[in-house]
Amino acid sequence: MMTSSVLRPENIILDLVAETKEDLINELAEKLNSNGYLHDLEQFKQDIWAREDQVPTEVGFGIAIPHAKSAGVKSPAIIMGRSLSGIKYSSETCNLFFMIAAGKDSSTEHLKTLSKISTFLMDETFRAKLILAKDSHEVVQLFANAEEKMVQVDANDKKYFGKKLVGVTGCPTGIAHTFMAAEALKNAAEELGVQIKVQTNGSTGIQNRLTQEDIDEADGIIVAADVKVDMDVFGDRKVIKTSVKNGIHHAKDLIEDAISGKGTVLNQGNNKLKEAKEKTRLKQPKIYSHIMNGVSFMIPFVVAGGILIAISFMFGIHASDPNSSEYNAFAAFLGTAGGSAAFALMVPVLAGYIAYSIGDRPGLAPGMIGGMMATLGGSGFLGGMIAGFIAGYTILGLKKILKGIPESLQSLSPVLILPLVATFVTAFIMHFVINSPMAWINESLQGWLNGLTGSNAILLGALLAGMMASDMGGPINKTASAFGLAMFANHIYEPSAALMVGGMVPPLGIALATTLFKNKFSLEERNAGKAAYIMGASFITEAAIPFAASDPLRIIPANIIGSAIGGGICMALGISLQAPHGGIFVIPIAANSPLLYIVCILIGSIITACIIGVLKKPVYRTQDNTSEKSGNKTVAIEIKAV
Structure with missing residues (x-):
C-alpha cells in the first residue's frame, strides 16, 4: 500500500x-x-x-x-x-x-503503511x-x-564489516516507536558496517522473527522495548536491554556496546539443559508442539482446580454437598471454584490454545468453543484435542481462501469472518461426527481403568511412569502425559499420581547418585546434581536431560526402571493425585496418602541411583600439588574413564 x-x-x-x-x-x-x-x-x-x-x-x-x-x-x-x-x-x-x-x-497492510511512514522521519x-x-x-x-528510495544498502567497506547483531523492538501500541527504533538501529548498523536483523513486536504481530540460528550467529543482542519480550530465546547470551526511546536516540551507541561485548545475561539457567531441551524440541513433530502449547495453558487450570477441590475435602469428603450432614459453606465455595469453574475450563482452554498455536489469534475462539462442545458432548480431553486441530487447520484453510478478498473487508476477516466460519465448521464436526464415538471410547476406557486391580494396576502404573521417564519431553513422554490428563479430566486421579512419580524420580535419582557415588561424576555434574534435587522435588524432569544426553545407555535405563517400580507401587496402593503438577508443593494436600506417595517416589529414586552407581564407570582424579608462584594454587585434574 x-x-x-x-x-x-x-x-x-x-x-x-x-x-x-x-x-x-x-x-x-x-x-x-x-x-x-x-x-x-x-x-x-x-x-x-x-x-x-x-x-x-x-x-x-x-x-x-x-x-x-x-x-x-x-x-x-x-x-x-x-x-x-x-x-x-x-x-x-x-x-x-x-x-x-x-x-x-x-488490517495488517494499513498498519504496515502507518509504521513505514514513521521510519522516514529518522532521516x-x-x-x-x-x-x-x-x-x-x-x-x-x-x-x-x-518510499521509492527504500533499498538495501551494501555496507562491506564499513568499520565493523563482518559483524552481526540481532535486535528486538516493541512499544505499548506497536505502531510508531517500534518501527522507528528498528529503523534507527538499521541506519546505525549500516553506518558502522554491521549486519543486523531486527524483530519488531508491533500491533500486527511479530515481523522479521529471529530464528535460533540468527541468535547463535550474532555477535551481540539488543532489546529496545517497553513491552514484555521473551528473553528465554537468548539463553545465556549477553543482552543489552533498554527502552524503545533509547533505541531511537542512541542506536549507534547501543550497537557499539553490543559489538564490544557489553550486556547482561538475563537467563542464568543451565545452558546444557537449554541446549538439550532445544534439541529435543526440534526433533519432535509439529503436532507435539501444538498439543504442548494447549497443555501448557491448561495445566494452571488443572492444578488450581485440583488443589481447591483437595482443600475442600479437608472439611469432609461430602462437605461440598448441601444435602450432606458434613456440609460446609466454605468447602462448597472451594468445590465450586475448583470443579464447576476451573475444571470446566480445562478442555476449552486446551482446545483453544492448540488452535491458537496453529492458526494464531483467529483460532482461539473457534478452538475454545469446539472444546466446550467436546465437554458438553462427553468426548472430554481427547475430543478437545481434536477440536483444537479442527479449528486451527480450518483457520489456515480459510486464510488461504480469503487471501484475495477486497481490502475493505480485510479488517473484518480476523474478528468476524475467520472466527465465525471456523466456529461453525468446528462445532458442526464436533456435534455430528466426533462427540458420539469419542464419548463411547471415553466411557469404555474409564470403565476399564475403574476395574483395574492387583497386577493389572501395577502394570499400568509401571508403564505410565516408565514412559514418562523414557524420553523426558519426547513423544513417548507426551503420549503418557496426554493419557493421564485425559483420565484426570474424567475424574480418574490414580494415573496422575503414577505419572508424577515418573517425572520426579529421574532428576531425584540422578541427584542422589551424584551424592552417593561421587567418584562416578565430574565436579560439574556433581554441582548440577545439587540443582537436580530442587528441580526434581518440583516435578521438573528436565533436570535429568543433560545427564541422559551425555550418557544415555546407562542413565535412561536406570530412570525407566526406577520410575516404573515407583509408579507400579503407587498404583498398587491406590494412591490418587488431584493436582497433576507441582511436585512436593502439592503432595501434602492433593494426594490421598501423602506419606505413602513420598515413599513411592523415594523407592524409585533410590533404585535409579543404585543402578546408575553400578552401571557408570568411575571418574579417576589425579592432583598436581605443585604450588604456583602466583598464588600457591592446587590444581585438580579430572579425567573421565573412557
Missing part, C-alpha cells in the same frame, strides 16, 4: 493554531473528524490520551507522534501538523506532529525538507520519494 493512501493533502496542516499539547491534539483530531475519518471523535481523543498516559509520544528530533488504535476510527489515516514556532509537548518543544489514527481492527535531511515544505502536496511528494 502506498503512503498516499493514508497521508492525503487535506490531512496536512502546515500552520497550526494550537499553542499547547491539549490544543494540538484537539486540533488534529477535529480535522480528522471533519474530513470523515472518525465516527466517534470523543472516543478517539480518549484513546489518544490513554496512550499518552502510558509513555508520552514525543520521539526527539522535534517530532511527536500521538497515535492510537481506536474503535472511534472509521478508516485509517495520518494527519500531519507543523508549528514553526514550536509547541511544548511533554519534556521538549516539537515542530512536527503526526497523529496516527488506526482502527481497532485495522535528518528528510525532516528539514518537511520544515521547508511550501504546501501539503509537496509534503505528500516528499513521502512518495522516500
Whole structure:
C-alpha cells in the first residue's frame, strides 16, 4: 500500500493554531473528524490520551507522534501538523506532529503503511525538507520519494564489516516507536558496517522473527522495548536491554556496546539443559508442539482446580454437598471454584490454545468453543484435542481462501469472518461426527481403568511412569502425559499420581547418585546434581536431560526402571493425585496418602541411583600439588574413564 493512501493533502496542516499539547491534539483530531475519518471523535481523543498516559509520544528530533488504535476510527489515516514556532509537548518543544489514527481492527497492510511512514522521519535531511515544505502536496511528494528510495544498502567497506547483531523492538501500541527504533538501529548498523536483523513486536504481530540460528550467529543482542519480550530465546547470551526511546536516540551507541561485548545475561539457567531441551524440541513433530502449547495453558487450570477441590475435602469428603450432614459453606465455595469453574475450563482452554498455536489469534475462539462442545458432548480431553486441530487447520484453510478478498473487508476477516466460519465448521464436526464415538471410547476406557486391580494396576502404573521417564519431553513422554490428563479430566486421579512419580524420580535419582557415588561424576555434574534435587522435588524432569544426553545407555535405563517400580507401587496402593503438577508443593494436600506417595517416589529414586552407581564407570582424579608462584594454587585434574 502506498503512503498516499493514508497521508492525503487535506490531512496536512502546515500552520497550526494550537499553542499547547491539549490544543494540538484537539486540533488534529477535529480535522480528522471533519474530513470523515472518525465516527466517534470523543472516543478517539480518549484513546489518544490513554496512550499518552502510558509513555508520552514525543520521539526527539522535534517530532511527536500521538497515535492510537481506536474503535472511534472509521478508516485509517495520518494527519500531519507543523508549528514553526514550536509547541511544548511533554519534556521538549516539537515542530512536527503526526497523529496516527488506526482502527481497532485495522488490517495488517494499513498498519504496515502507518509504521513505514514513521521510519522516514529518522532521516535528518528528510525532516528539514518537511520544515521547508511550501504546501501539503509537496509534503505528500516528499513521502512518495522516500518510499521509492527504500533499498538495501551494501555496507562491506564499513568499520565493523563482518559483524552481526540481532535486535528486538516493541512499544505499548506497536505502531510508531517500534518501527522507528528498528529503523534507527538499521541506519546505525549500516553506518558502522554491521549486519543486523531486527524483530519488531508491533500491533500486527511479530515481523522479521529471529530464528535460533540468527541468535547463535550474532555477535551481540539488543532489546529496545517497553513491552514484555521473551528473553528465554537468548539463553545465556549477553543482552543489552533498554527502552524503545533509547533505541531511537542512541542506536549507534547501543550497537557499539553490543559489538564490544557489553550486556547482561538475563537467563542464568543451565545452558546444557537449554541446549538439550532445544534439541529435543526440534526433533519432535509439529503436532507435539501444538498439543504442548494447549497443555501448557491448561495445566494452571488443572492444578488450581485440583488443589481447591483437595482443600475442600479437608472439611469432609461430602462437605461440598448441601444435602450432606458434613456440609460446609466454605468447602462448597472451594468445590465450586475448583470443579464447576476451573475444571470446566480445562478442555476449552486446551482446545483453544492448540488452535491458537496453529492458526494464531483467529483460532482461539473457534478452538475454545469446539472444546466446550467436546465437554458438553462427553468426548472430554481427547475430543478437545481434536477440536483444537479442527479449528486451527480450518483457520489456515480459510486464510488461504480469503487471501484475495477486497481490502475493505480485510479488517473484518480476523474478528468476524475467520472466527465465525471456523466456529461453525468446528462445532458442526464436533456435534455430528466426533462427540458420539469419542464419548463411547471415553466411557469404555474409564470403565476399564475403574476395574483395574492387583497386577493389572501395577502394570499400568509401571508403564505410565516408565514412559514418562523414557524420553523426558519426547513423544513417548507426551503420549503418557496426554493419557493421564485425559483420565484426570474424567475424574480418574490414580494415573496422575503414577505419572508424577515418573517425572520426579529421574532428576531425584540422578541427584542422589551424584551424592552417593561421587567418584562416578565430574565436579560439574556433581554441582548440577545439587540443582537436580530442587528441580526434581518440583516435578521438573528436565533436570535429568543433560545427564541422559551425555550418557544415555546407562542413565535412561536406570530412570525407566526406577520410575516404573515407583509408579507400579503407587498404583498398587491406590494412591490418587488431584493436582497433576507441582511436585512436593502439592503432595501434602492433593494426594490421598501423602506419606505413602513420598515413599513411592523415594523407592524409585533410590533404585535409579543404585543402578546408575553400578552401571557408570568411575571418574579417576589425579592432583598436581605443585604450588604456583602466583598464588600457591592446587590444581585438580579430572579425567573421565573412557
